[in-house]
Amino acid sequence: MKAAQVIMDTGAHAAALAVKSARVDVIPGYPITPQTSIMEAIADMVENGELNARFIPVEGEHSAMAAAVSAAAAGARVFTATSANGLLYMHEVLHMASGGRLPVVMCNVNRGIFAPWTLWADHQDSFAQRDTGWIQYHCSSNQEVFNTILQAFRVAEQINIPVMVNFDGFAISHCLMPLTLPPQEDIDRFLPPHEPEWRLDPEHPSSFSNVTMAAEYAPFRQMLSDDIMASIPLVKQAAQEYKDITGMWDGDTIDTYRLEDAEVIAFAVNSMAAELRLSIDILREQGIKAGLLRPRLYLPFPAEDIINALPQNAQVMVLDRNYNFGHPGGILASELKSVLFGRRNDITVKNRVIGIGGIDLTRRFMAAEIRDMIDD
Amino acid sequence: MTTSIKKLPDIEQVLSGNGACGGCPATMALRIVGKALGSNAIMLLTPSCSVASMGMTPKLGYNWPGINICFATAGSSASGIAHAVEIMQEKGRLPGELPTIFSWVGDGGTYDIGFQALSAAAERNDNMIHFCYNNEAYSNTGVQRSGATPRGSFTTTTPTGKRQPKKNMALLMLEHNIPYVATATVAYPGDLYDKVVKAKNIPGMKYIEILAPCYLGWQFDMPETVQMSRMAVHSGAWLLWEAENSIISFNNPSSHIISGKKDADPVDEYVMKQGRFNRLLKGPDATQRIAEIQGDIDREIAFMRERAKIMI
Numbered sequence: 001m002k003a004a005q006v007i008m009d010t011g012a013h014a015a016a017l018a019v020k021s022a023r024v025d026v027i028p029g030y031p032i033t034p035q036t037s038i039m040e041a042i043a044d045m046v047e048n049g050e051l052n053a054r055f056i057p058v059e060g061e062h063s064a065m066a067a068a069v070s071a072a073a074a075g076a077r078v079f080t081a082t083s084a085n086g087l088l089y090m091h092e093v094l095h096m097a098s099g100g101r102l103p104v105v106m107c108n109v110n111r112g113i114f115a116p117w118t119l120w121a122d123h124q125d126s127f128a129q130r131d132t133g134w135i136q137y138h139c140s141s142n143q144e145v146f147n148t149i150l151q152a153f154r155v156a157e158q159i160n161i162p163v164m165v166n167f168d169g170f171a172i173s174h175c176l177m178p179l180t181l182p183p184q185e186d187i188d189r190f191l192p193p194h195e196p197e198w199r200l201d202p203e204h205p206s207s208f209s210n211v212t213m214a215a216e217y218a219p220f221r222q223m224l225s226d227d228i229m230a231s232i233p234l235v236k237q238a239a240q241e242y243k244d245i246t247g248m249w250d251g252d253t254i255d256t257y258r259l260e261d262a263e264v265i266a267f268a269v270n271s272m273a274a275e276l277r278l279s280i281d282i283l284r285e286q287g288i289k290a291g292l293l294r295p296r297l298y299l300p301f302p303a304e305d306i307i308n309a310l311p312q313n314a315q316v317m318v319l320d321r322n323y324n325f326g327h328p329g330g331i332l333a334s335e336l337k338s339v340l341f342g343r344r345n346d347i348t349v350k351n352r353v354i355g356i357g358g359i360d361l362t363r364r365f366m367a368a369e370i371r372d373m374i375d376d
Numbered sequence: 377m378t379t380s381i382k383k384l385p386d387i388e389q390v391l392s393g394n395g396a397c398g399g400c401p402a403t404m405a406l407r408i409v410g411k412a413l414g415s416n417a418i419m420l421l422t423p424s425c426s427v428a429s430m431g432m433t434p435k436l437g438y439n440w441p442g443i444n445i446c447f448a449t450a451g452s453s454a455s456g457i458a459h460a461v462e463i464m465q466e467k468g469r470l471p472g473e474l475p476t477i478f479s480w481v482g483d484g485g486t487y488d489i490g491f492q493a494l495s496a497a498a499e500r501n502d503n504m505i506h507f508c509y510n511n512e513a514y515s516n517t518g519v520q521r522s523g524a525t526p527r528g529s530f531t532t533t534t535p536t537g538k539r540q541p542k543k544n545m546a547l548l549m550l551e552h553n554i555p556y557v558a559t560a561t562v563a564y565p566g567d568l569y570d571k572v573v574k575a576k577n578i579p580g581m582k583y584i585e586i587l588a589p590c591y592l593g594w595q596f597d598m599p600e601t602v603q604m605s606r607m608a609v610h611s612g613a614w615l616l617w618e619a620e621n622s623i624i625s626f627n628n629p630s631s632h633i634i635s636g637k638k639d640a641d642p643v644d645e646y647v648m649k650q651g652r653f654n655r656l657l658k659g660p661d662a663t664q665r666i667a668e669i670q671g672d673i674d675r676e677i678a679f680m681r682e683r684a685k686i687m688i
Contacts, residue, residue, distance in 0.1 A: 025463045028456060052467065054459035056452075059496030063452030066445065066493065070456035073443055074418070076464060078456075093446050193469075200441040200457065202416045202475045207436035208443040210421075216433050 002183035004246070009179040011142040011172035015081065015107050015165075016041035017179075018149035020051045021187045022105075025076035025194075028056040028067035032086040033119055034169035035109040039081060061086035065093035065104075072102035073208060075199030077153065080104070083169060084111035084125045091132065094162070098133030098224060100209055103156035103163075103194075105149060110270060111169045112357045120358020121168035123270065123322040126298070127331045129164070133224055135231055136299040138269040139167040142177040144250040148296075150191055151238040157194050159231050161224070166298075170358070171271040182246040190245050228300050235297055253302035254309060255294040258284065262291025262311055266370055267336060268319040269295055272355055276319070278363035283370060290370065295332075303339035315348045317373045319366065321355040329353060350376055378566040378628070385411045394437030396429035399598040401562045401588035401605065402509040403429065406438070406480065408565045409507065412572035415439060417476040418461075420454050422447045422490060424482035425516040425590075426509070448489045450479040451497030454504040462503070476576055478505040484514050486585075487523035487545050498552035501580040505572070508545065508583070511590035519593040526613070528669045529652045531593070537656050537665065541672045546585045547683070550619050554581040558618035561587035563605035567627055571618055578620075587614045595651025604649065612640030612673050615680055624684035634681050643670045 009017070015038045019027065027046070029039035045051040058064045064080050072078045082090060087108050097104050108126050112118040126136060137152060139145045145167050152163035167173065200208070212220065232253060239252035257277045259265065264283065266276045273294040283290035293309060293316070295302055310316065320330020327334060333351035340347050350373045355361045389410025396403040402425055419440040421427050427444060430437045445453040458477045464470040481490060486508035494506060513531050514520040520533040527541045550557045556578050560568040568586065575582035589604035591597065596604055608614040609630060616627040625631075632638035647653040647669060656665045 025467070026456060026460050028452070052463075054463045056455055056459055056502075057500065058452050058455070059492060059499075062446075062448060063455075063493045063496060066449035066452040067456030067459075070420070070443065070445060070449075070453035071460035072456075074457045074460035074464070075469070076460035078460075093449070096446055200418045200443055202418060202441060205415075205436060205439050205441050207430065207434060208441070210427060210430055210433055210436070210442070210444050212433035 002185065004183060005181045007179050007181065008176045009142060010037065010174055010176055011145050011167055012037040012109070012174065013041050014142045014146040014179050015149060016045065017181065018146045019079045020045055021184060022077065022079070022150055022153050022191055023193070024051070024053050024079045026054050026056065026068070026071040026078045028058045028064040028071070028080050030058050030061050030064045030082070030086065032061070032083045034111060034173045035081045035083040035086070035107070037173065038107060038109070061089040062093060065090040065097065068104045068106070069093060069097045069100060069102045072104050073100065073200050075196045077194040078104050079106065081107035081109065083109040085114050087125045087129060088113065091129065094129060094132040094134060097162040099220070101160035101224070103160050105152045105156055105163050105165065107149065108164050108166045109169045109173045110166055118357040119169070121171060121271070121321070122356045122358065126164065126166045127322050130299060133161070133228060134299065135161055135163040135228065137163065137165050137296055138298050139165060139172070139250070139296070140271055140274040140294065141250070142172060142179050143248065145172065146179060147242060147248055147250055150187060151235070151242055153191055154238045155231060155234045158234050159227050161227060161231060166270065168271040180248065186245050190242055232300055232302060251294070251296050253295065253297040253305045255296055256309060257292035259291035259293060259309060260311065261289055263289040263314055264291070264370060264374060265310065265314050265316045266290065266292045266319060266366070267316050267332065269298065269332065270321070272319065272321060272361045272366070275361055275363050276366055279367040279370065282363060282367040286371070288371065301335050301339060306336070306339060307343050310344060310347055313346045315350060315374065317370050318349060318351040319369070320351060320353045323353060379569050381565050384408070384565065384569055387411055387414060389413070389415065389439045391437050391439055394429050394431060396425070397592060399591050399601040400425070400429070401511065401590060401601050402426050404562045404601070405509055405568065405586045405588060408568050409572050410439070412569050413476055413478065413576060416473055417478055418457055419443070420445055420450060420457070420479040422450050422481050422485035423516070424485060425511070426480055428516055447485055449493050450481045450485055450490045450506060451493035451495070454479050454506065455497050455500065455502040458503045476505065477503065478507060480507050480509065482516070483508060483510040483512060483522045483524035487543060495552065498549060498554050498581045498583070501554060503579055503581070505575050505582040505584060508585040509588045510585055511588040511593055512542070513590070513593045515590045515593040526669065527672055528656055528665050530655050531652070544676065546583065549583040550622060550624070552581070553622055554583060555579070556582040556618070556620055558584045559587070559614070559616055560584060561605045561609060561614055561616070563602045563609065564616065567616060593652065596649055607646045607649065610641045611643050611646040612677050613643060613646060615676065617680065623687055624680070626684065633677060634684070640673070640677065643673055
């Protein structure tokens with residue numbers, strides 16, 4: 001048996017390597033900072049024959065997602081990637097992917113939204129797509145990006161719902177970290193070839209998404225809603241089986257750190273949650289029983305796992321890298337409060353919006369924020 | 377020699393019982409296209425009359441797998457499918473002959489909202505046929521102006537007649553240097569059939585635009601669709617041509633107008649037959665506005681005659 005290979009690599013290139021390992025068929029792509037290097041790497045792999053696939057250099061993100069969903073409808077395994085305004089430009093077609101039950105996998109490299117222009121990370125872009133019917137992971141390391149893309153294909157193709165794999169621009173996409181690459185035969189065992197139940201097939205002419213009366217439209221929408229909820233066990237199963245085969249684990253729907261006896265819990269996603277582990281250590285040294293709960297899965301929001309994981313009478317400090325306009329704080333805090341309401345009245349939720357437009361979030365800064373929030 | 381209407385194959389890809397208007401030119405044209413393409417094809421549709429008339433889920437009035445896509449995306453969606461079937465066949469997952477990938481899209485989905493994605497697909501020379509059935513307005517939503525609406529035409533969004541000329545979309549596609557571009561119209565079914573057969577056998581991007589006189593939008597009597605189509609050609613308001621590798625040739629009877637062997641009919645009769653234009657005659661500037669319509673036609677004929685002289 002071949003051993004795993006360990007290299008130093010960026011998050012963006014780790015994503016491209018995952019696409020290669022997944023033996024993807026079609027990759028429509030359009031450049032946008034900080035996603036561009038994923039597409040450059042894939043274009044290179046296709047051109048030099050490392051990846052037997054078609055790279056379609058489309059003229060915009062709306063077309064990237066259109067080509068992706070249509071290729072998926074033809075039966076291909078499909079990947080694309082984008083960031084920020086590119087993701088917003090795709091918005092209409094994101095709904096076609098989920099409504100059409102087409103298992104596209106996409107990376108969104110998180111970046112703040114125009115206007116005014118910013119290049120750096122926050123989470124307004126992915127959270128703004130909450131109601132498009134996509135499953136959304138948020139990743140905190142280069143390794144997790146690689147692992148999650150493979151798990152995303154498994155889940156997407158099992159339940160015919162598209163999956164978005166989010167990670168921060170620059171902090172993850174452009175920074176080198178050690179990356180373990182499992183042997184290809186292990187990945188092939190984890191992710192067998194895509195065999196869609198249905199595809200556009202001239203032998204079996206059928207209509208796809210023409211005008212649909214309410215009596216049929218409403219059940220389609222209900223099924224999508226039900227199946228998004230039903231994806232949680234599949235997400236857990238994919239994480240577990242990936243661990244069984246590769247030995248690697250990033251958490252399933254959630255990831256925790258020093259949580260069991262914690263009284264003060266940081267709640268955040270993406271790269272800031274990796275840095276928060278160090279903040280937790282600082283707080284512990286200062287005598288504060290701190291812990292971390294990081295949702296890997298943002299949609300469906302893993303309510304039961306969060307409710308079950310939180311220790312009694314804890315204060316949860318939600319650190320949102322986004323705004324929930326019309327409300328005083330961020331989006332994660334609203335999501336958390338809605339699942340705790342009536343279920344965990346012992347929990348106190350506090351919230352701050354930090355790190356907007358890529359403001360650097362150091363361990364000391366976040367430890368100080370959390371300490372400060374205790375007295376709020 | 378153009379294939380005679382009597383020699384067209386019996387195969388019917390447009391099934392009976394669909395919801396199109398009587399005398400619908402798009403449906404007539406699609407029927408001819410089906411005879412040329414056969415059944416091994418995948419059809420893409422953007423919101424348009426042909427979607428409204430195809431039947432509601434789960435029914436399908438066309439005997440192909442038909443995917444409804446977002447309005448702006450005919451070019452990119454067809455690219456996705458074209459690449460998908462090719463790579464799946466290369467990888468041994470799709471046995472048999474490759475299906476023809478074709479979009480069946482109105483002038484709105486071609487000239488306007490779909491222009492960007494179509495232009496990009498053409499520039500990439502992806503393997504598809506893009507059909508534009510051009511009824512010169514958004515007929516499906518109740519006749520609003522599009523980039524294909526000719527000057528002088530009344531629509532619900534040009535209540536005093538459109539003030540700008542239409543753009544020459546087929547010429548714009550030609551200037552993408554794609555392997556095949558053609559124009560057609562329903563009065564010449566053999567010409568349309570031959571062009572589709574030719575396009576089917578050329579790899580890369582093919583563009584075929586079919587003038588589709590719509591009785592509802594153009595305001596003429598329902599049984600006169602084919603007659604209106606013929607009058608459009610005889611007046612020079614619609615030119616029949618095709619271009620293989622950017623070399624233009626004109627088809628009968630447009631070739632006679634271009635060569636000067638026969639004069640185009642004055643536009644007056646064509647205009648008078650259509651309610652969308654003849655309201656102009658009630659205005660104080662009627663003469664001038666009819667002259668503008670004639671001027672647009674004369675300019676297009678002159679331009680295309682000269683453009684066709686470029687033989688490289």
